[in-house]
Amino acid sequence: MKTAASAMSPEQARVRRIRRERRNRIVRHAVLLAWTGFIAFPIYWMVMTSFKDSGEWVTWPPHWVPHAPTLHNYAQIFAFSSIDPSLSRQAAEQAFTIWKGLGDSLLVCTTAALLALLLGTFLAYSISRFNVGGKYFRHTILTIRMIPPIVIAISILIYYAILIPYATGAVFGARISMFDTYIGLILIYTVTTLPFVIWMMLTFIDEVPYTLEHAARLMGAGRFTVIRRVVLPLVASGMVVTFLFVFILNWAEFLLALTLTHPEVTTLTVLLNKFQSASEGRLYGPQAAIGTMITIPVVVLGILIQKHLVKGFSFGTIRR
Amino acid sequence: MAQISARAADLPSGRTAGQGAGRGLARWLASDRVFPKIPYVLVEGLIIVTILIPFILTIYISLLRWRANRPFETATFSGLSNYEVVLTDSLFWASVGRTFYFAGTAVAVELVVGFVLAMLVHQCTRSKKLYTTIILVPMMIVPIVVGYNFSMIYVDSGPLNQLLAPFLEPFGIDPRIRWLSHPVAAQFAIIIADIWQWTSLTFLIFLSGFSALPAQLINAARVMGATPWQIFWRIQFPLLKPAILIAVIIRSMEALKMFDPVVLLTFGGPGTSTQTVAYFLWEQVWVFNKFSFGAAASIVLLVMFSVFIYFGIYLLVSQRATVDRRAA
Numbered sequence: 214m215k216t217a218a219s220a221m222s223p224e225q226a227r228v229r230r231i232r233r234e235r236r237n238r239i240v241r242h243a244v245l246l247a248w249t250g251f252i253a254f255p256i257y258w259m260v261m262t263s264f265k266d267s268g269e270w271v272t273w274p275p276h277w278v279p280h281a282p283t284l285h286n287y288a289q290i291f292a293f294s295s296i297d298p299s300l301s302r303q304a305a306e307q308a309f310t311i312w313k314g315l316g317d318s319l320l321v322c323t324t325a326a327l328l329a330l331l332l333g334t335f336l337a338y339s340i341s342r343f344n345v346g347g348k349y350f351r352h353t354i355l356t357i358r359m360i361p362p363i364v365i366a367i368s369i370l371i372y373y374a375i376l377i378p379y380a381t382g383a384v385f386g387a388r389i390s391m392f393d394t395y396i397g398l399i400l401i402y403t404v405t406t407l408p409f410v411i412w413m414m415l416t417f418i419d420e421v422p423y424t425l426e427h428a429a430r431l432m433g434a435g436r437f438t439v440i441r442r443v444v445l446p447l448v449a450s451g452m453v454v455t456f457l458f459v460f461i462l463n464w465a466e467f468l469l470a471l472t473l474t475h476p477e478v479t480t481l482t483v484l485l486n487k488f489q490s491a492s493e494g495r496l497y498g499p500q501a502a503i504g505t506m507i508t509i510p511v512v513v514l515g516i517l518i519q520k521h522l523v524k525g526f527s528f529g530t531i532r533r
Numbered sequence: 534m535a536q537i538s539a540r541a542a543d544l545p546s547g548r549t550a551g552q553g554a555g556r557g558l559a560r561w562l563a564s565d566r567v568f569p570k571i572p573y574v575l576v577e578g579l580i581i582v583t584i585l586i587p588f589i590l591t592i593y594i595s596l597l598r599w600r601a602n603r604p605f606e607t608a609t610f611s612g613l614s615n616y617e618v619v620l621t622d623s624l625f626w627a628s629v630g631r632t633f634y635f636a637g638t639a640v641a642v643e644l645v646v647g648f649v650l651a652m653l654v655h656q657c658t659r660s661k662k663l664y665t666t667i668i669l670v671p672m673m674i675v676p677i678v679v680g681y682n683f684s685m686i687y688v689d690s691g692p693l694n695q696l697l698a699p700f701l702e703p704f705g706i707d708p709r710i711r712w713l714s715h716p717v718a719a720q721f722a723i724i725i726a727d728i729w730q731w732t733s734l735t736f737l738i739f740l741s742g743f744s745a746l747p748a749q750l751i752n753a754a755r756v757m758g759a760t761p762w763q764i765f766w767r768i769q770f771p772l773l774k775p776a777i778l779i780a781v782i783i784r785s786m787e788a789l790k791m792f793d794p795v796v797l798l799t800f801g802g803p804g805t806s807t808q809t810v811a812y813f814l815w816e817q818v819w820v821f822n823k824f825s826f827g828a829a830a831s832i833v834l835l836v837m838f839s840v841f842i843y844f845g846i847y848l849l850v851s852q853r854a855t856v857d858r859r860a861a
Contacts, residue, residue, distance in 0.1 A: 241653045242660075248650060249667050255682035255729065256674070258692055262685060273690035273709065274698075332579070335572035343569035350573075352850045357584060359842040361790050363811040364831040365584070367818055371594050371828065372587035404583045407576065419857070436563040465675040467793045468811070472819060482677045486796060497685060504678040515673030516666060523741045526734060530779050530852040531741045 256508075263287070263501035270497040286502035311503055314484035321395060321480060322463035325402035330456050332403070333410025334418075338444065340411070341418045342426075351415065355528065358408040365405070366472040373397050373473065393477045401469055406459045409525060413458065416529040417451030418444070454518045458525045461511050481507050595828035608825075615829035624805060625830060628813035629837070635720070635809060636788035639727040643784060644777070646728070647735025654736075655743040665740065672733035680797025683726040687712040687798070716806035719799050723807055726794045731787070735780045742776030743769070775852055782845045789838070810834060 262270060263286050265279040290311040339345040373391040381389040391397035421444060429439045467482040474483065485507065488500045515522065523531055561567055595615050599608030619625055654664045671679070686693050689709045698708035712718045746769060754764050792811040795801060801808040801816065808816070814834070818827035 237656075241656060245650070245653055245657075245660075245664050245668075248646075249664075251729070252667065252671055254692075255679070255686055256670075258685055259678070259682050271688055271690055274695050275690060275692050277692070332572060332576055336576050339569035339572050343565075345569045345573045352846055355846050355849065356842060357580070359786055359838075359845060361811060361834060361838060363790070363792065363814045364835050365587075367814065367827050367831045368587035368591035369583070370818070371590055371824065375594075376586070376590050400579075400583055404579060407579075436568060461673065465677070467675075467677045467796075468790075468815075471796075472815065482675060485677055485681060500681055501685070504675075504681050508674050508678050511675065512670060512673045515669070519666065519669060522669070522672070523737050527738055527741075527779050527783060528849055528853065530849055530856055531738055531745070531776060 259501045259504050259508075262497055263505050265498055265501075267496075267498060286498040289499050290502050290506070311481070311484070311506060314479050314481040314503075317395075317478050318464060318481040321398050321402065321478070322460050324395075325399045325406065325463050326456055326459040328399065328403045329406045329410045329459055330452060333407050333455075334414045334448070334452060337411050337414035337418050338440070341415055342423065351411065354408050354411055357405060362405070362468045363472075365401070366469055369397075369401055369469075369473060393474045395478055398470065398473055398478055398480075401473065402463050402466065405469070406462055409459055409462065409528075410455055412528040413455045413521075413525050414448070414451060416524055417448045417455075421447045454521045455525070457514050457518050458521070461514055464507075464511050591828045592832060594825055595832055597825050599825050600822050611825075615825045616833065618826060619830045619833050622830075624808075625810075625813060625833075627805065628808045628810045629834075631720075631807075632789055632791065632809045632811075635724055635727070635791055636785055639724045639731070640781065640784045640788050642724075642728050643732045643735045644780060647732045647780070648739050648777075650732070650736045651739035651743055654740060668736050669733050671730045672737070674730065676730060676793040677797060679726055679730045680794045683722065683729070683794070684713070684798050687722055713799050714803055716803055719803060719807050723791075723794050723798055726798065727788065727791065731784060735784060738776055738780045738783070739773065742773045746772055775855070778848060779852060782848055786841070786845055789841070 261277070261279060264282045264284070265276065266281060266283045266285055269276050269279055269281070292310050293312070336345070340351055370392070378388040378390045381387060391400075425443055425447075426439050429443050430436075434442070465482070466480075467486070470478075470480040470483050471486065474480070479487075481503070485500060485503050488496055488503075562571065596610060596612060597608040598611035598614070650668060654661055654668070657664060685691060689711045693712070694708045694710055697710075701708045701710075710718075712722050750768060751764055754768055759767070790811060791809045792815070795807055795809055795812045799807045801812050805813075814827055814830055817823045817830065
């Protein structure tokens with residue numbers, strides 16, 4: 214290598230280097246574009262299917278572009294229940310409206326994310342400033358996230374469906390079940406996302422210099438004033454990011470929603486799954502329309518907080 | 534310090550008798566001794582109520598002989614017999630093995646592909662941001678939608694088979710293959726769906742790792758005549774080891790929970806060839822109503838996983854401590 218290099222004139226070496234760099238760039242873009250294609254393929258297919266009418270959902274050869282594009286699927290999922298239920302086909306269609314699932318998802322995910330954010334931020338502040346719970350508390354809290362959700366689901370099912378009705382039956386004389394209720398699902402979402410909130414907020418709060426708070430306290434500000442005027446403004450953006458992150462997690466959650474609710478509370482993920490096992494054959498079109506509708510908001514939110522995603526997923530173990 | 538500030542806050546307004554109690558309470562809550570404990574107590578309370586009590590109850594149920602389609606009063610105590618059934622259940626062990634197989638294969642591919650992609654994107658200059666955004670999109674898509682998308686693609690007269698048709702038809706093979714009806718193909722279908730979605734996460738972790746590499750070190754090596762190959766193996770790769778470790782922990786913990794694509798794509802079939810342990814337990818409890826069996830199996834599963842959980846947390850913690858120390 215060394216002899217070859219010394220045998221080349223500087224001009225030759227330069228040409229060779231430029232040529233190698235160009236080749237590298239072509240290979241790089243080829244690989245990245247290939248992966249982009251792989252990523253885009255299923256998404257493209259879903260979006261295209263959502264614009265196809267029932268005759269085009271499954272054909273051989275498949276239609277890559279809808280030959281007769283239609284908004285029928287969207288009209289169907291966004292329909293208000295005004296169709297005559299005496300017709301079975303239309304009655305089935307009526308069940309595909311998205312409103313109930315959308316409302317439930319928004320309610321459950323927002324409430325749970327807010328609750329987790331409030332509790333988690335408060336606790337993260339205490340951990341950061343006062344070392345509450347001892348040295349290892351911030352680590353033990355991770356255990357909740359590591360337990361397989363199916364284990365949590367089974368114990369929560371038994372709890373909601375047996376213990377709470379028994380306890381309320383004994384105390385109040387009326388059996389109250391937490392199964393298939395908003396509160397039940399919100400509580401469990403709050404607990405399962407708390408570790409994320411605590412760890413993310415810790416990274417934000419640890420960045421606020423304690424000396425600032427100290428100065429404010431010495432100048433006579435009360436504790437709540439310090440939190441409201443000094444700490445909150447500095448971590449507000451972090452709280453927004455954490456909220457969005459947790460919201461996305463809740464929005465995508467499926468196992469707990471599937472196992473702890475039926476038939477009253479229906480989140481969007483459960484709704485989409487219902488069509489999968491629909492008795493009268495799968496309705497690909499409405500499914501694709503719902504899938505597109507579920508995806509758009511979270512992808513937009515996700516791109517907004519893209520910079521912080523790694524912090525959330527890696528529990529702050531990697532920083533840019 | 535607390536006393537000083539409290540007195541300072543009191544000074545401007547004279548205290549009246551009616552406000553006394555409320556102020557006293559507020560000051561007690563705001564004191565250094567009590568204030569930090571408030572969220573702690575709240576969160577601990579929430580965890581005890583929603584995780585610990587249900588968990589103890591699960592242990593109790595696992596010791597009973599009871600099916601959910603009969604009243605709870607008819608349950609009888611049966612000792613450890615449920616555990617015996619679980620531990621001798623070949624389907625349970627098969628599903629555990631399969632889960633590890635799925636997770637291992639998927640995570641291995643995700644690590645390699647994610648690493649290569651991150652390396653390539655890191656070398657880009659102008660198009661870096663665009664590629665990053667594109668590659669991160671799958672991660673943000675709801676897993677259930679990913680499952681749906683792939684179920685659409687694997688349909689026997691679907692786009693995948695059309696793409697493969699030019700390679701199959703010359704050999705007289707009907708290209709309309711039912712991927713999800715073949716045991717091995719269905720397993721790979723699920724693994725591919727997982728890879729599609731979660732390579733973005735390993736990519737993200739590695740890209741952050743690459744961006745955090747000290748540029749001076751690499752420039753110095755280049756000036757001293759190191760080849761790109763040497764720079765990669767001697768400098769970049771060793772510095773990226775923590776990122777690799779974290780990617781392995783986080784991805785394998787998540788992959789072992791695999792459930793959504795199984796429900797959406799195959800329902801555990803054909804036969805039991807794609808049942809992961811989460812799906813197996815779900816079916817036992819929610820379809821067959823075998824609560825006691827499910828409770829015992831989930832305890833067994835938790836005990837088995839606790840080793841991984843412990844090591845995962847231990848490694849994450851030591852990594853986080855290193856990061857914090859470096860930042861401080």
